[in-house]
Amino acid sequence: MSTANEAAAAEAKLAELAIANPENEANDSDGGEASDDGDKPKAAKSKKKRNKKRSKKKAGAGAAGQTADLTVPVSQLFPGNSYPEGEICEYRDDNNYRTASEEMRAKDRLGEARLTDLRRAAEVHREVRQSVRGRIKPGMDLTAVAEMIENGTRALVEVDGLAAGIGFPTGLSRNHCAAHYTPNAGDHVVIEADDVLKVDFGVQVNGSIIDSAFTMTWNDRYDPLLNAVRDATNTGIREAGIDVRLGDVGAAIQEVMESYEIELDGKTLPIRPIRNLCGHNIGPYTIHSGKSVPIVANNDPTRMEEGELFAIETFGSTGNGYVAEEGVCSHYAVTGDAAANARLPSARKLLSTITANFGTLPFCRRYLDRVGESRYYLGLKTLVDSGIVTAYPPLCDNPGSYTAQFEHTLILRPTVKEVLSRGDDY
Numbered sequence: 001m002s003t004a005n006e007a008a009a010a011e012a013k014l015a016e017l018a019i020a021n022p023e024n025e026a027n028d029s030d031g032g033e034a035s036d037d038g039d040k041p042k043a044a045k046s047k048k049k050r051n052k053k054r055s056k057k058k059a060g061a062g063a064a065g066q067t068a069d070l071t072v073p074v075s076q077l078f079p080g081n082s083y084p085e086g087e088i089c090e091y092r093d094d095n096n097y098r099t100a101s102e103e104m105r106a107k108d109r110l111g112e113a114r115l116t117d118l119r120r121a122a123e124v125h126r127e128v129r130q131s132v133r134g135r136i137k138p139g140m141d142l143t144a145v146a147e148m149i150e151n152g153t154r155a156l157v158e159v160d161g162l163a164a165g166i167g168f169p170t171g172l173s174r175n176h177c178a179a180h181y182t183p184n185a186g187d188h189v190v191i192e193a194d195d196v197l198k199v200d201f202g203v204q205v206n207g208s209i210i211d212s213a214f215t216m217t218w219n220d221r222y223d224p225l226l227n228a229v230r231d232a233t234n235t236g237i238r239e240a241g242i243d244v245r246l247g248d249v250g251a252a253i254q255e256v257m258e259s260y261e262i263e264l265d266g267k268t269l270p271i272r273p274i275r276n277l278c279g280h281n282i283g284p285y286t287i288h289s290g291k292s293v294p295i296v297a298n299n300d301p302t303r304m305e306e307g308e309l310f311a312i313e314t315f316g317s318t319g320n321g322y323v324a325e326e327g328v329c330s331h332y333a334v335t336g337d338a339a340a341n342a343r344l345p346s347a348r349k350l351l352s353t354i355t356a357n358f359g360t361l362p363f364c365r366r367y368l369d370r371v372g373e374s375r376y377y378l379g380l381k382t383l384v385d386s387g388i389v390t391a392y393p394p395l396c397d398n399p400g401s402y403t404a405q406f407e408h409t410l411i412l413r414p415t416v417k418e419v420l421s422r423g424d425d426y
């Protein structure tokens with residue numbers, strides 16, 4: 001056996017051990033992931049935790065039986081459609097009555113099927129990320145990382161056309177790039193030792209999408225950045241609730257994020273929220289529907305409402321705190337009228353392939369390649385130009401800056417807020 005293979009085998013063994021024992025933190029390269037208050041300044045530290053109450057069966061503690069290389073469907077690990085609940089949070093103030101209200105409990109029961117789909121998708125997300133967190137290393141190319149995540153998702157969710165599968169392309173954005181980078185064919189970009197990598201992937205069951213993301217580093221100098229963004233995302237999650245104003249969520253996130261700073265190469269830098277990125281509503285087969293959740297203060301009086309599903313995500317940056325589109329596009333989705341078809345024959349055939357395989361879910365060029373499409377670029381461009389398909393190019397801050405992200409999906413149930421994708425990792 002070559003030394004490379006021996007190293008790989010040792011790696012796999014380590015990952016297996018980490019899975020067998022969820023308390024094992026040997027692979028927790030970005031340190032302090034579980035402990036929250038690492039380098040939190042005094043002002044932010046004194047803020048007390050409200051409405052944090054875990055359910056009996058802790059999400060994240062149930063992955064016993066999964067293999068290191070992700071082969072066991074979660075339906076097998078949790079028979080009878082009984083998946084772990086996410087983190088349960090009682091509503092505050094005027095809405096606290098909801099938890100015990102018989103009327104709200106009756107309404108809650110009407111949403112059980114959707115909740116089962118969401119919890120199953122969330123369990124897949126937790127098990128996939130627990131495995132890949134121990135296997136993603138500098139030196140790997142991004143395609144190998146994406147395929148590890150995507151093949152793991154397909155296996156654990158038991159991919160079944162549009163009824164279950166990948167929710168959107170695996171985001172693998174490095175350093176100053178914050179979002180929407182995934183390799184296209186022929187991209188041989190490799191992870192470097194000092195990279196800050198955002199891993200953003202989605203799982204869907206019957207159109208119910210879990211959207212959750214974390215940041216990986218292999219150098220502890222970035223810990224303050226990661227701690228700032230983790231804290232900011234958890235603040236947004238805590239602040240979210242029925243009747244809460246979106247602008248107030250943004251203000252709370254900004255305050256926490258900006259209470260941190262980081263020293264890099266002897267220079268102390270502020271950590272800024274990326275003000276033109278935000279969280280969002282998630283609808284059936286629709287990754288962003290309706291509302292946006294800002295990560296800076298604004299005067300938007302729009303409120304969160306009962307029954308809504310939200311991705312709460314925050315991005316922190318050592319740069320300008322503002323992203324622009326940069327580089328080659330990989331992510332796309334049908335957002336316009338798929339029936340108002342382009343006349344161009346090449347585009348028409350491509351659109352029928354897209355609709356059949358992805359519906360309105362986001363897809364990437366690699367996904368077109370794997371369903372057998374080739375030389376589709378002009379057709380794809382036609383669909384984008386005619387407004388049927390939306391392009392989502394990589395979003396990057398200024399070169400030389402570093403960006404981090406944490407994201408969870410939560411639902412505002414009639415009785416309680418449930419943070420579906422919560423795990424023991426983040």
Ligand code: HZT
Pocket residue numbers: 168169171179180200211278279280287288292293311313331332333362363392
């Ligand atoms: C778009 C395309 C995708 C949604 C947020 C996001 C990854 O920035 C309104 C608010 C996947 C997701 C999305 F392929 N975007 N979450 N996770 N990206 S967004 C957006 O376009 S639209 C935020």
Ligand code: MN
Pocket residue numbers: 200201211212213313407
């Ligand atoms: Mn995401």
Ligand code: MN
Pocket residue numbers: 211279280311313407
């Ligand atoms: Mn999102």
